[in-house]
Amino acid sequence: MQTAHTVFVHVDLIVDELSVRASAIVEHGGAFDQWVRKTSVGKEEARSLRHMGENRSDNKKRSTLGNLWRLALAIVGVIAIVGELQKPAGERTWHGKVADFIPYDFRMPTGDRFRETYWNPNGPIITSKVWGVGWALNFGAVKERLGS
DSSP, X not given: OOOHHHXXXXXXXXXXXXXXXXXXXXXXXXHHHHHHHHSSOOXXXXXXXXXXXXXXXXXHHHHHHHHHHHHHHHHHHHHHHHHHHHSOGGGOOSEEEETTTEEEEOSOOOHHHHHHHHSOTTSOSEEEOSSEESEEEOHHHHHHHHTO
């Protein structure tokens, strides 16, 4: 069985390969149009490939920052889980903060917690996620503050 990380790596490699091919297609201009006519690729798919090739460097930068962010959250998640596992079984809460700053919650999500997190007009605008590591936006509080 493949882990989620392995699947993401495979998807990232496939997207990267498509970007490389799209870049080559864009560089050859007229050859691209000939390729579209020879294959069953429709005009929309061809435009999408051309666009992918043109924006490859921007996508690489965004991809790198996104990967760094995901890595940081994964590390914090591992730290939180290890911290919980180091506690005696009866004292494990599976929610709290790492370094008294980054919230985590690995309890089973409930409807009440969803409402409290994402639609609580009297709560803070930024709150901890229902499940996982990091923060969430409380849309109810945003609506209340905007007066809508």
